[in-house]
Amino acid sequence: MSLEIAPTYPAFLSAGDTALVVQYGEVVDVSINRTVRQLAFAVRKLNIKGVVDIVPTMRSLMIHYDPLFLSKSALIEVVTPLLSNLEELEENNKNWLIPVCYEDEFAPDINDVSKVTNTTIDEIVRQHTLLELEVFMMGFLPGFPYVGLLPEVFDLPRRIEPRVHIPPRSISVAARQTTIYTINSPGGWHLIGRTPVDFYDANRDEPILVRAGDRIKFQAIAKSEFIEIEADIKAGAFNLEVKELL
Amino acid sequence: MSVRVVDPGFNVTVQDLGRPSFQHLGVPVSGAVSPAALKIGNALVGNDQNMACLEIRLIGPTMEVLCDAARLALTGTNIEIELIGGSRGFQPANQSLVLRRGQKFKIGTISDSGSAYLAIEGGFRLPQVYGSLSTYVRANIGGFLGRALIEGDEIPLNKNDVEDRSELRVSNLEATEEKGPIRIIFGPQKDFFKEESIQEFLGSPYSITREADRMGIRLDGPVLKHERGYNIVSDGIVTGAIQVPGTGQPIVLLADHQTTGGYPKMATVISADISRMGRLKPGDTIQFLEVTASEAEEARFEHEKNIASVISGFVKADPWLDERALYTENLISGFL
Numbered sequence: 001m002s003l004e005i006a007p008t009y010p011a012f013l014s015a016g017d018t019a020l021v022v023q024y025g026e027v028v029d030v031s032i033n034r035t036v037r038q039l040a041f042a043v044r045k046l047n048i049k050g051v052v053d054i055v056p057t058m059r060s061l062m063i064h065y066d067p068l069f070l071s072k073s074a075l076i077e078v079v080t081p082l083l084s085n086l087e088e089l090e091e092n093n094k095n096w097l098i099p100v101c102y103e104d105e106f107a108p109d110i111n112d113v114s115k116v117t118n119t120t121i122d123e124i125v126r127q128h129t130l131l132e133l134e135v136f137m138m139g140f141l142p143g144f145p146y147v148g149l150l151p152e153v154f155d156l157p158r159r160i161e162p163r164v165h166i167p168p169r170s171i172s173v174a175a176r177q178t179t180i181y182t183i184n185s186p187g188g189w190h191l192i193g194r195t196p197v198d199f200y201d202a203n204r205d206e207p208i209l210v211r212a213g214d215r216i217k218f219q220a221i222a223k224s225e226f227i228e229i230e231a232d233i234k235a236g237a238f239n240l241e242v243k244e245l246l
Numbered sequence: 247m248s249v250r251v252v253d254p255g256f257n258v259t260v261q262d263l264g265r266p267s268f269q270h271l272g273v274p275v276s277g278a279v280s281p282a283a284l285k286i287g288n289a290l291v292g293n294d295q296n297m298a299c300l301e302i303r304l305i306g307p308t309m310e311v312l313c314d315a316a317r318l319a320l321t322g323t324n325i326e327i328e329l330i331g332g333s334r335g336f337q338p339a340n341q342s343l344v345l346r347r348g349q350k351f352k353i354g355t356i357s358d359s360g361s362a363y364l365a366i367e368g369g370f371r372l373p374q375v376y377g378s379l380s381t382y383v384r385a386n387i388g389g390f391l392g393r394a395l396i397e398g399d400e401i402p403l404n405k406n407d408v409e410d411r412s413e414l415r416v417s418n419l420e421a422t423e424e425k426g427p428i429r430i431i432f433g434p435q436k437d438f439f440k441e442e443s444i445q446e447f448l449g450s451p452y453s454i455t456r457e458a459d460r461m462g463i464r465l466d467g468p469v470l471k472h473e474r475g476y477n478i479v480s481d482g483i484v485t486g487a488i489q490v491p492g493t494g495q496p497i498v499l500l501a502d503h504q505t506t507g508g509y510p511k512m513a514t515v516i517s518a519d520i521s522r523m524g525r526l527k528p529g530d531t532i533q534f535l536e537v538t539a540s541e542a543e544e545a546r547f548e549h550e551k552n553i554a555s556v557i558s559g560f561v562k563a564d565p566w567l568d569e570r571a572l573y574t575e576n577l578i579s580g581f582l
Binding site for chain 1: 268375385432478481485486487505506507514518543547
């Protein structure tokens with residue numbers, strides 16, 4: 001007879017001899033993500049020799065390390081005391097006010113989302129721009145943020161047919177999260193708008209705009225404004241970072 | 247001070263040991279899929295081991311030397327370098343070689359390996375992106391204009407001439423070609439698979455399919471059955487992770503893998519065997535062997551020691567007699 005034992009968290013998972021996973025759950029949960037980022041912050045602060053990178057995701061932390069400098073058991077020994085003693089995150093993150101044009105031309109899926117959710121397009125735009133959101137994690141593509149948590153109207157599954165090419169700067173939604181495509185890429189989320197802002201630009205001094213923990217609020221703009229802001233950004237005359245979002 | 251691309255070959259990119267510390271921003275590590283071959287190539291031409299080389303997969307380029315002299319070495323393969331347009335002849339891989347201005351050379355089809363490296367003394371004069379020269383083509387990061395080489399490119403070099411020293415060659419080629427099963431550690435999502443699939447994964451040969459690129463290698467062998475579905479909430483990915491999508495055919499992820507992903511990862515290839523994974527080519531067959539974390543750590547130290555002994559075992563190579571250059575410099579007139 002086998003016993004069904006509920007997994008206990010946090011748990012160390014094996015990921016070869018160059019990465020260690022600290023898992024806090026297997027589902028999307030804002031509080032799990034927050035704990036993961038607290039641990040990321042604590043590990044980063046320790047500045048452990050041999051740790052190469054610290055990657056928080058929705059549900060676990062991956063610590064990349066160099067096995068020539070650090071063994072798995074030594075790393076677990078250093079990380080373990082942190083688990084029971086996580087501090088609040090230091091709020092040194094940035095706030096971004098991100099303009100988005102939700103007009104048809106940039107929003108191929110907004111009509112579908114409107115029908116499926118039985119919500120007017122105006123209301124979808126209002127709900128998408130309503131809240132101050134948080135960057136949960138970075139992944140999938142360079143500079144690609146997972147942002148949330150959106151209002152319940154955006155609790156949508158992914159599209160049945162993923163698209164092969166999604167243009168950069170596209171704003172997409174699924175599972176109460178939203179994101180901004182940074183480079184031309186395939187993808188399965190619903191496209192409801194476009195921003196004139198590059199979240200990744202190889203030619204900028206700092207190519208990547210946002211970090212996990214940053215806060216974002218979207219702001220609806222008309223296409224004429226989209227074109228103006230695009231030109232202003234090119235001329236270096238548009239500031240996206242703000243002190244306060246509300 | 248450059249090398250000019252006469253014929254680009256296929257998907258030739260600039261790669262060093264990658265940018266491992268920006269994965270938290272979604273930036274893939276990139277870098278050589280076979281780091282051992284890159285290190286040995288650099289050592290043959292007198293470079294630091296982490297300098298950028300040209301990574302060649304499948305078909306190599308034809309190039310012309312546009313500096314006074316360049317010292318080259320081709321590693322990761324036993325294919326010869328063909329000298330054309332200028333002096334003619336063939337030069338073996340795995341040894342250094344000095345070519346003069348105007349000399350053209352061709353690296354043909356790499357039939358014996360999934361990746362080869364062309365190292366040039368002094369390396370390339372290219373800008374670093376996030377601390378590395380490695381090319382990540384999908385996002386146009388690094389390398390030469392963020393892309394694979396095309397005809398007419400002139401890749402700038404750091405040196406116009408070569409150091410005056412003897413040529414070197416690898417004396418023990420077998421030592422660069424490690425054998426035996428590919429070693430893995432199970433996890434992070436072993437528990438997503440049926441026990442019989444785990445046994446089959448260890449007990450059966452898998453072959454390398456044509457779907458093999460810098461991002462990963464799709465394997466062909468027994469289908470692995472998921473016990474708990476094949477969609478997971480995305481978590482981190484490490485080089486060597488063996489992810490299994492809905493088809494049940496495993497994919498070993500290599501240098502250009504995404505930083506996070508939503509397929510269960512049954513096991514991870516240990517770092518000591520990553521360079522071997524990078525050398526595999528379509529049609530090759532492998533078998534997996536489970537090891538413990540401490541065995542993996544020992545294996546990695548052993549692997550690094552092996553690279554170091556290949557390098558310390560270099561012997562002097564006969565310099566290539568560049569007759570044209572000798573005539574131009576009038577060095578042998580006295581013997582006529």
